[in-house]
Amino acid sequence: MVSLAERMATVAEAIELALDRLLPRPSGGQARLQEAMRYATLGGGKRLRPFLVAAGAELFDVPRAQALRAGAAVELIHAYSLVHDDLPAMDDALTRRGRPSCHRQFDEATAILAGDALQSLAFEVLAAPATHPDPAVRCALVQELAQAAGVAGMCGGQMIDLEAEGRALSMDQVLELQRLKTGALLGFACEAGAILGQAPAAARAVLRAYAADLGLAFQIQDDLLDVTGDAKVTGKDLGRDAAAGKATVVGLLGVDGARGRLRELSASANRQLDRLGREVPVLRQVFEFVISRSN
Amino acid sequence: MVSLAERMATVAEAIELALDRLLPRPSGGQARLQEAMRYATLGGGKRLRPFLVAAGAELFDVPRAQALRAGAAVELIHAYSLVHDDLPAMDDALTRRGRPSCHRQFDEATAILAGDALQSLAFEVLAAPATHPDPAVRCALVQELAQAAGVAGMCGGQMIDLEAEGRALSMDQVLELQRLKTGALLGFACEAGAILGQAPAAARAVLRAYAADLGLAFQIQDDLLDVTGDAKVTGKDLGRDAAAGKATVVGLLGVDGARGRLRELSASANRQLDRLGREVPVLRQVFEFVISRSN
Numbered sequence: 353m354v355s356l357a358e359r360m361a362t363v364a365e366a367i368e369l370a371l372d373r374l375l376p377r378p379s380g381g382q383a384r385l386q387e388a389m390r391y392a393t394l395g396g397g398k399r400l401r402p403f404l405v406a407a408g409a410e411l412f413d414v415p416r417a418q419a420l421r422a423g424a425a426v427e428l429i430h431a432y433s434l435v436h437d438d439l440p441a442m443d444d445a446l447t448r449r450g451r452p453s454c455h456r457q458f459d460e461a462t463a464i465l466a467g468d469a470l471q472s473l474a475f476e477v478l479a480a481p482a483t484h485p486d487p488a489v490r491c492a493l494v495q496e497l498a499q500a501a502g503v504a505g506m507c508g509g510q511m512i513d514l515e516a517e518g519r520a521l522s523m524d525q526v527l528e529l530q531r532l533k534t535g536a537l538l539g540f541a542c543e544a545g546a547i548l549g550q551a552p553a554a555a556r557a558v559l560r561a562y563a564a565d566l567g568l569a570f571q572i573q574d575d576l577l578d579v580t581g582d583a584k585v586t587g588k589d590l591g592r593d594a595a596a597g598k599a600t601v602v603g604l605l606g607v608d609g610a611r612g613r614l615r616e617l618s619a620s621a622n623r624q625l626d627r628l629g630r631e632v633p634v635l636r637q638v639f640e641f642v643i644s645r646s647n
Numbered sequence: 648m649v650s651l652a653e654r655m656a657t658v659a660e661a662i663e664l665a666l667d668r669l670l671p672r673p674s675g676g677q678a679r680l681q682e683a684m685r686y687a688t689l690g691g692g693k694r695l696r697p698f699l700v701a702a703g704a705e706l707f708d709v710p711r712a713q714a715l716r717a718g719a720a721v722e723l724i725h726a727y728s729l730v731h732d733d734l735p736a737m738d739d740a741l742t743r744r745g746r747p748s749c750h751r752q753f754d755e756a757t758a759i760l761a762g763d764a765l766q767s768l769a770f771e772v773l774a775a776p777a778t779h780p781d782p783a784v785r786c787a788l789v790q791e792l793a794q795a796a797g798v799a800g801m802c803g804g805q806m807i808d809l810e811a812e813g814r815a816l817s818m819d820q821v822l823e824l825q826r827l828k829t830g831a832l833l834g835f836a837c838e839a840g841a842i843l844g845q846a847p848a849a850a851r852a853v854l855r856a857y858a859a860d861l862g863l864a865f866q867i868q869d870d871l872l873d874v875t876g877d878a879k880v881t882g883k884d885l886g887r888d889a890a891a892g893k894a895t896v897v898g899l900l901g902v903d904g905a906r907g908r909l910r911e912l913s914a915s916a917n918r919q920l921d922r923l924g925r926e927v928p929v930l931r932q933v934f935e936f937v938i939s940r941s942n
Contacts, residue, residue: 376798376799380823381803381806381807381810381820381823381824382798382799382803382806382807382827384806384810385798385802385803385806386798389798432763436759436760436763439756439759441754441755441756441759442756442759459736460736461734461736461737461809462806462809464731464734464736464737464759465731465802465805465806465809467763468727468731468762468763468766468796468797468802469797469798469802469803471763471766471767472766472793472794472796472797472798472800472802473793473797473798475770475789475793476789476790476793476794476797478789479774479786479787479789479790479793480786480790481786486782487781487782487783487785487786488782490782490786491774491775491776491782491785491786491789492774494770494771494773494774494786494789495771495774495775498767498768498770498771498774499767499771501763501767502763502764502767502768502771503671503677503680503681503684503764503767503768504671504677505767507680507760507763507764507767508676508677508680508764510760511676511677511679511680511757511760512676512677514756514757514760515676515679516676525676528675528676529676532677
């Protein structure tokens with residue numbers, strides 16, 4: 353039996369290769385931009401989102417090449433968001449994945465452009481025929497990813513997060529923030545395999561519900577690591593949320609309360625998956641991984 | 648006979664309405680972001696790109712609603728690029744369309760996010776069924792716009808432009824810069840109507856060739872206005888290219904040389920349009936407009 357760690361390593365390796373092929377190689381006058389795009393995307397990260405795409409795709413017999421392209425697209429959006437979130441005008445982060453953040457390795461202008469061009473590339477990849485023979489499926493992927501990334505998703509969540517600095521948010525407001533900032537893109541990742549596999553609406557609804565629990569759990573664990581983690585392991589600056597006065601579930605419930613919430617979310621996610629009427633051990637395991645990870 | 652100015656005003660009005668409907672209204676925690684997206688997009692500009700989409704769409708009997716959606720998408724990308732280009736780390740522009748630039752009206756973080764969310768929205772609009780009943784057409788639009796906006800287009804051109812500051816570029820290098828920075832998006836605008844109308848490849852090739860001449864002419868006229876224009880009329884800071892040591896066709900050929908080049912480009916564009924084998928007065932007129940405009 354293949355362990356989750358081995359499965360994740362296999363997908364991470366395949367995604368690295370896929371991204372390497374999709375990202376332009378440095379040449380000509382845009383070489384610096386191409387280098388920054390590669391720096392921001394290659395050689396790091398758990399590749400959790402592409403793994404979720406692959407896990408969903410497996411349930412619906414989607415060819416591996418299609419899942420890798422959709423996984424690469426969501427990872428390109430994730431990478432762009434990290435580059436922009438790290439900018440001095442945003443979270444002003446010095447390190448990312450244990451290396452200087454993109455704007456420190458290059459410069460601010462290049463980092464802004466690299467994020468912009470990574471976002472364009474994500475949609476270019478999804479819309480290309482190699483992603484799925486049926487253009488209606490490709491359009492559905494573009495629409496869903498654009499919604500997850502935009503003002504009603506990730507960008508909107510980051511705006512709420514910035515506005516919340518130094519203000520007291522209610523639990524409902526924190527949950528809404530996290531649902532948009534982290535949850536939307538994880539939701540797309542969980543559902544993409546079902547879209548590619550043209551799965552029934554009921555299965556898509558289950559995966560969306562699972563993703564909602566997973567997204568919140570992911571963020572709570574992130575917040576716990578920000579408080580209790582080791583910067584050498586996480587590869588990024590820690591204690592920043594508290595320093596910035598950011599509202600988090602951990603801040604509202606305390607460390608023990610947040611851990612209790614993780615257990616509730618895990619139980620809820622497993623109940624959702626029961627409704628699929630088939631065994632989905634990988635999705636159950638990945639939930640446990642997300643809430644027990646140390647980076 | 649309807650004048651070009653009247654035609655442009657009609658399309659500009661329709662696009663303003665379309666953008667107003669597509670852009671989210673300020674509400675909830677993301678209100679500031681939604682306001683910034685609207686500020687950056689509504690109430691200004693010549694709407695040249697949507698006009699080109701509409702002019703192309705008319706040639707191939709494309710329903711007006713489809714042309715407006717594709718026109719809105721390209722305008723969303725254009726608006727996002729202006730917001731990001733104006734940022735302090737990029738061109739550091741104080742004014743745009745006669746108003747404070749987006750990051751001055753709001754703040755840098757909000758401007759970065761507004762640009763990001765506008766880009767997502769452009770692809771969301773194109774991929775939605777309302778843009779065209781055939782999803783293959785919508786995918787083609789997404790692919791073409793993503794390429795025009797990304798590292799092999801607009802973003803790549805902006806990178807070359809930033810790198811060129813204070814350096815001497817050859818004419819070939821300047822032409823390559825302009826082809827990417829301005830030409831790629833104008834090229835999409837000229838071709839979008841033909842994509843929507845599923846026009847023959849030969850017609851698309853003519854429109855691409857026309858767009859290449861138009862894009863360069865547009866940029867030369869922009870550079871001429873930067874040297875000889877009136878800030879009250881252009882609505883943006885002037886003399887910035889020379890101050891930043893930017894390489895332009897005007898810098899290389901002088902004002903008279905650049906005007907001569909505009910006449911050559913106009914003749915070339917008209918020869919291209921002759922190959923369509925039908926009368927296209929609007930496309931000929933819009934070229935003359937672009938090279939004689941004062942803002």
